[in-house]
Amino acid sequence: MFQLPTKMTPILLQGITTEMGAVHVERALAYGGNIVAGTSRDRSVKLYADIPVFGSVKEAVRKTNPAISVVFSTPARALQDTEEAIRARIPTVICTTEHVPLHDILKMINLARKYQVTLIGPSSPGIVRVGECLAGSIPAHLFPKGNIGLIGRSSSLIYESVQQLAEVGLGVSTCLSLGASPLVGTSFASVFDSFLADKETRALLVIGQLTGDFELGLAEAYRKSHRKKPLVVYIPGQTIQGALHIPLLGTESAIPEKIIAEKKAALEKAGCIWISNATELGRTVYNQLKSV
Amino acid sequence: MIIKEYQVKKLFKKEGIPLLKGQVAYMPHEAEQVAEAIGGSAWVVKAQVSADGRSSAHFANQKESGPTGICWANSPQMVAALSEQMLGHRLMTNDTPDGHIVQRVYVEEACFGQAEYRLSLRVNFLTQQLSLSVYTAGNIMRQYELPEYKLTTERINTIVSHLRLSGKKAKEMKDLLRHLMNLFQQYQAVAVEFDPVWETEKGLVVLDGRIIFNDDALFRVPELKALRELEAGQERQMIARRHQFRYTKFNGNIACLVNGIGLSQATVDLIHQNGGRVACLLDVGTEPSRDAVARALKLALSDPGVDGVFVNIFGGVTRCDIIVQGLLSAAGEILAGLPIVVRMDGTNANIGRRLLFESRLPFTVVKGMGEGIKEIIRQVKGVS
Known part of the structure; x- marks a missing residue:
C-alpha cells in the first residue's frame, strides 16, 4: 500500500546528472529530504553534490535501499528507466517525464501492476511532505505548512491552489500530483487512504481531470470511508463544450459536459464538496474546515 | 494526429488488408478518369476530410437536398x-464549427454486400488498458481488455468463436484481427478501427477505417510526419506544433496564454463563467523556450478574431522570467495596441514582473487569476 513519505524516507534520484535532475537536487537538498543515492549513465560520476551515484538502479538499491525513486528522463528513454526502478521493486516510482508515448505508459502501468509497485506519473511533478521532504520538481519553497492534503493531476493548477489556500491562512500537509498525462499509474482512490490515515491532514483538496474515471473511484472510496475528512473537488474544463478532446477521451460517447455531470453527481452523492469556480478553491476549503 | 481516409487506406494496403479498388483525385476530370480505370457500373465519391460523419454532413453553400x-x-x-x-x-x-474545405475526393468501386462488423482497438482511458471492441450487425458490442499489450492466438480464437465463425470466414477474421494489432503496434496508435467490414462475394472487405496517432510517439515512426498535410484553416495548429506549444481554437475573442493543461482549462472555465468568450488557448507547457512563448503571443496577436490576450502563468519548473523574455521579444506586435493582461506567480515571478515594468510596454499586470479574468474581460469590452 502507498505510504506518504516522511523526513526519513530514503529517496533515489534516477538521472541525477540530467538538467532536470540537477534542478531537483538543488531544490530537494535545500528542502532537507533524505536523498540516499543517484544513478547516472555517466559512469565517471561517483559523487554528485555529496550524494553517491551508481551506474544502475539495482546497485543503488542493494547499497542504499530507497523507498522512493524519482525518474528524470527523456520521452524516448522514460520507459526503460522507469522499468528499471519497477523491476528493482522500489515501492514508489515517480516518473516526472512529460510527453511519454502512450504505448510506453501502458507498458509501465502493466509492469507496475505485476510487481505491485506504486507508479506515480508519468508527467508528475512528484510529492512534497511540507517541511520534511520533496520527491520531484514541485516548487516546495512556495508551500506554507498546514493541514490540507492536496492531490491533483496537473502541476501549475496545484501551485495556484496552494496560493489560494495561503491567502485564507491555510497551508499544506502533503501534496501529491498523480501526473497530467491521460494515462497514469495511480488513481486518487489508491492514495486516498494514506491521506485519511495522516494525522496532519484535516481536509483534502482534489484537483481532478476530464480524462479517465479516477473521480468516480474516489467518490466510491469516500462513501465507504469510516473516518470523514472534508473532501473538496475541482475539475478543470467544466465549460468546454462539444467534441474538442474526443480523441483523448477514448470512447465515442465521451462528451465533456456529460463526463463532468457524471463525476459531479457521484462526488456530491458521496458527500464531497464540488467547486465550479477555480478562484474559490482556497475559500471553499476554508469554509468546510470552519463548519466541521 | 488524425489522417484522412485515402492516407489510412495506403497504410492498410501496405499491411495487406483486403480493400475495395479506389484512388484519390484532385480535379473532377481526374475523378472521372479514376472511375473509368476502376471499371464496373457504380462508384462511390468520398470527400477527404479528417472527420467522422461525412455521409450525413452537408456542404455550406448547398441545400439540404444537395450532396x-x-x-x-x-x-x-x-x-x-x-x-x-x-x-x-x-x-x-x-x-x-468551421467545417472542412474539401481538397481531394476518393473514388472507389461500389460494393454490394452487407455491413457485418466493426473492429476497434484503442487505448482505453477509462480502464487505462488496451481494449478491443468487436461490433456485429445491430450494433451489438463485445469488449475485450488486453492487459498484456498483446493479442494472443488464444484470444483471437476466443473472439472468432464468440462470433460463431468457421471455415474461410473464420480465417479471414483472424487475419483482420492480426492486421489490426500489427497496425496498432507498428504506428504506436491511440486507436485503429476497421469500420465497417463487409461480407462480400470476395470475402471480408474493409470498407473504411481510421487510425488516430499519438503525437508523443511520432518520433518513433518518422514516416508518419510526411502524412501531415497543410489543411486550409489549420495553419495555426501547424505553427503551434512546430514551436512546441498547444493551440486550441474556440469561438470568442480573448486569447489565453497559459502554462500547463490544468491551469489552461481552469482559465477557460473562468472566462466563460464571467461572461467572456475565449478565442483560443495557447498552452506553452511546463518548460517553454523564450521562442515558444514569443511565437504563441505573436500567433494570438495576429489573429483578427482576437481582441485581447490574458497571460496566466504559475511558475514551478516554468520560470516566469523566461516567459517574460518571450513576451518581450514579440514587442513589435505588442505595440499594435491590443490589451494584454498578465498574471504571474511562482518561480521568479518578481523578476518577471520587474522586467515587464521596465519594458514600458503597455502590459496590464494584475495580482491573482480572478482579478486578471475580470480585467481582460473589461478591457476587451472597450476594444470591440
Whole structure:
C-alpha cells in the first residue's frame, strides 16, 4: 500500500546528472529530504553534490535501499528507466517525464501492476511532505505548512491552489500530483487512504481531470470511508463544450459536459464538496474546515 | 494526429488488408478518369476530410437536398459532377464549427454486400488498458481488455468463436484481427478501427477505417510526419506544433496564454463563467523556450478574431522570467495596441514582473487569476 513519505524516507534520484535532475537536487537538498543515492549513465560520476551515484538502479538499491525513486528522463528513454526502478521493486516510482508515448505508459502501468509497485506519473511533478521532504520538481519553497492534503493531476493548477489556500491562512500537509498525462499509474482512490490515515491532514483538496474515471473511484472510496475528512473537488474544463478532446477521451460517447455531470453527481452523492469556480478553491476549503 | 481516409487506406494496403479498388483525385476530370480505370457500373465519391460523419454532413453553400460527404454515382460523368460539387467547398461536419474545405475526393468501386462488423482497438482511458471492441450487425458490442499489450492466438480464437465463425470466414477474421494489432503496434496508435467490414462475394472487405496517432510517439515512426498535410484553416495548429506549444481554437475573442493543461482549462472555465468568450488557448507547457512563448503571443496577436490576450502563468519548473523574455521579444506586435493582461506567480515571478515594468510596454499586470479574468474581460469590452 502507498505510504506518504516522511523526513526519513530514503529517496533515489534516477538521472541525477540530467538538467532536470540537477534542478531537483538543488531544490530537494535545500528542502532537507533524505536523498540516499543517484544513478547516472555517466559512469565517471561517483559523487554528485555529496550524494553517491551508481551506474544502475539495482546497485543503488542493494547499497542504499530507497523507498522512493524519482525518474528524470527523456520521452524516448522514460520507459526503460522507469522499468528499471519497477523491476528493482522500489515501492514508489515517480516518473516526472512529460510527453511519454502512450504505448510506453501502458507498458509501465502493466509492469507496475505485476510487481505491485506504486507508479506515480508519468508527467508528475512528484510529492512534497511540507517541511520534511520533496520527491520531484514541485516548487516546495512556495508551500506554507498546514493541514490540507492536496492531490491533483496537473502541476501549475496545484501551485495556484496552494496560493489560494495561503491567502485564507491555510497551508499544506502533503501534496501529491498523480501526473497530467491521460494515462497514469495511480488513481486518487489508491492514495486516498494514506491521506485519511495522516494525522496532519484535516481536509483534502482534489484537483481532478476530464480524462479517465479516477473521480468516480474516489467518490466510491469516500462513501465507504469510516473516518470523514472534508473532501473538496475541482475539475478543470467544466465549460468546454462539444467534441474538442474526443480523441483523448477514448470512447465515442465521451462528451465533456456529460463526463463532468457524471463525476459531479457521484462526488456530491458521496458527500464531497464540488467547486465550479477555480478562484474559490482556497475559500471553499476554508469554509468546510470552519463548519466541521 | 488524425489522417484522412485515402492516407489510412495506403497504410492498410501496405499491411495487406483486403480493400475495395479506389484512388484519390484532385480535379473532377481526374475523378472521372479514376472511375473509368476502376471499371464496373457504380462508384462511390468520398470527400477527404479528417472527420467522422461525412455521409450525413452537408456542404455550406448547398441545400439540404444537395450532396453529402459520401455519394453514390452510376456513371463516370456523375462521378465528375459530384466531385465538382465537393472540391473546394466546405463540408460541415460536427467536429468543428468551421467545417472542412474539401481538397481531394476518393473514388472507389461500389460494393454490394452487407455491413457485418466493426473492429476497434484503442487505448482505453477509462480502464487505462488496451481494449478491443468487436461490433456485429445491430450494433451489438463485445469488449475485450488486453492487459498484456498483446493479442494472443488464444484470444483471437476466443473472439472468432464468440462470433460463431468457421471455415474461410473464420480465417479471414483472424487475419483482420492480426492486421489490426500489427497496425496498432507498428504506428504506436491511440486507436485503429476497421469500420465497417463487409461480407462480400470476395470475402471480408474493409470498407473504411481510421487510425488516430499519438503525437508523443511520432518520433518513433518518422514516416508518419510526411502524412501531415497543410489543411486550409489549420495553419495555426501547424505553427503551434512546430514551436512546441498547444493551440486550441474556440469561438470568442480573448486569447489565453497559459502554462500547463490544468491551469489552461481552469482559465477557460473562468472566462466563460464571467461572461467572456475565449478565442483560443495557447498552452506553452511546463518548460517553454523564450521562442515558444514569443511565437504563441505573436500567433494570438495576429489573429483578427482576437481582441485581447490574458497571460496566466504559475511558475514551478516554468520560470516566469523566461516567459517574460518571450513576451518581450514579440514587442513589435505588442505595440499594435491590443490589451494584454498578465498574471504571474511562482518561480521568479518578481523578476518577471520587474522586467515587464521596465519594458514600458503597455502590459496590464494584475495580482491573482480572478482579478486578471475580470480585467481582460473589461478591457476587451472597450476594444470591440
